[in-house]
Amino acid sequence: MTTLLTINAEPIREWLKGGELDDEKQIHRVRVCIKKLRSLLKLIRDLSDSDMPVTTINDHLKSMSQCLSGQRDHDVVCGILRAKVAKEEDVAHRESFVLIQRLLDQAYQTPGSDPAQLRRSGQVVVAMIEELPSIRLSRKKLAEYLSAKTGKICKKGHKALDKADCVQLHKLRKKIKTLFYQVRILSDAGFDMDLPTKKLKKLGNRLGRIHDYCVLEKMLGESGINKSTREKIQPADWQRVQDYIDAQRQKYLTQSDKLYRKWCRQQNRDAG
Numbered sequence: 001m002t003t004l005l006t007i008n009a010e011p012i013r014e015w016l017k018g019g020e021l022d023d024e025k026q027i028h029r030v031r032v033c034i035k036k037l038r039s040l041l042k043l044i045r046d047l048s049d050s051d052m053p054v055t056t057i058n059d060h061l062k063s064m065s066q067c068l069s070g071q072r073d074h075d076v077v078c079g080i081l082r083a084k085v086a087k088e089e090d091v092a093h094r095e096s097f098v099l100i101q102r103l104l105d106q107a108y109q110t111p112g113s114d115p116a117q118l119r120r121s122g123q124v125v126v127a128m129i130e131e132l133p134s135i136r137l138s139r140k141k142l143a144e145y146l147s148a149k150t151g152k153i154c155k156k157g158h159k160a161l162d163k164a165d166c167v168q169l170h171k172l173r174k175k176i177k178t179l180f181y182q183v184r185i186l187s188d189a190g191f192d193m194d195l196p197t198k199k200l201k202k203l204g205n206r207l208g209r210i211h212d213y214c215v216l217e218k219m220l221g222e223s224g225i226n227k228s229t230r231e232k233i234q235p236a237d238w239q240r241v242q243d244y245i246d247a248q249r250q251k252y253l254t255q256s257d258k259l260y261r262k263w264c265r266q267q268n269r270d271a272g
Contacts (some may be wrong), residue, residue: 001044002132004189008036009129012122020115021068024075031068034061037125039181047137047145057128060121067118077216078104084244096237097244103233104219139191146186149179154264161257166214169253173207180204199263206256213249217242 011033015021021030038061045054081101088094153175160168180200187197220241 001040001048001135001137002129003134004185005037005040005044005129005132008033008040008185009126013126016119016122016126021118027068027072031065031072034065034068035177036181036185037061037129038065039178040185042178043142043145043182044135044137047141048135052132052135053128057125060125060128064118064121064125067114073215073219076212077219080212080216093240096240099233099237100220100241142186142191146179146183149175149182150267153179154267157260157264161253161260164249164253166211166217169207169256170211170214173204173211176200176204176207196266199259199266203256203259203263206252206259209252210249210256213245213252217245 011029015026015030018026021027038058041054041058041061044052045058078101081097081104085094085097085101088097153172157172157175160172180197183200184197220238
């Protein structure tokens with residue numbers, strides 16, 4: 001398992017050997033790398049009796065993720081608005097989205113991240129992973145663990161989808177993404193986990209789209225834009241954007257629910 005951590009930490013090592021982390025593709029690679037490492041660390045923490053410093057490594061990875069997420073969220077929601085502007089044929093509606101996009105760019109400040117601290121955390125993560133003792137987990141133990149995680153998601157996940165609450169849906173998405181990365185990494189390493197990842201990835205992506213619209217709604221809320229700035233925009237403009245957010249969120253929620261139930265039926269059949 002420690003070998004898998006070392007292999008999957010390569011994007012962080014590549015970044016540390018280079019310059020600043022300011023390229024969009026490189027940032028994406030590092031963010032995915034962080035998610036993979038945290039998924040592996042959770043698996044090791046849950047299954048191993050070793051006194052490995054899993055929590056410390058995970059804390060540094062979490063800190064790195066938080067530093068990189070602010071800019072990502074801003075880029076994504078602005079991309080949503082730009083795409084809507086490009087496709088919108090109704091002039092009044094298009095102007096509403098242009099106004100809101102400009103307002104968001106003016107009002108939103110990317111959460112401050114310390115590049116030096118980000119690099120230090122990356123260095124600590126790489127160093128600690130390289131010093132980890134060897135640990136082995138049996139194929140049977142891994143399969144039982146992943147099967148139990150799958151069963152738990154299928155047993156409780158529908159509650160988040162039924163409530164359609166942003167916070168609960170985001171928690172479900174994180175569990176699904178963690179399971180996806182665990183299965184994918186182990187499968188790529190030669191472990192036959194007998195858990196297809198295609199539908200799992202698709203489900204995670206659909207839930208991710210819901211999260212993007214939840215983030216957009218939050219950024220446009222009073223916690224993201226002050227009252228005096230908000231009053232510069234007409235209520236009709238706000239309503240057009242809110243209606244669009246609601247419609248898109250409902251679309252992806254419907255797709256997610258369908259994918260979730262289909263995936264769980266397949267897992268139940270395979271388990272039976």
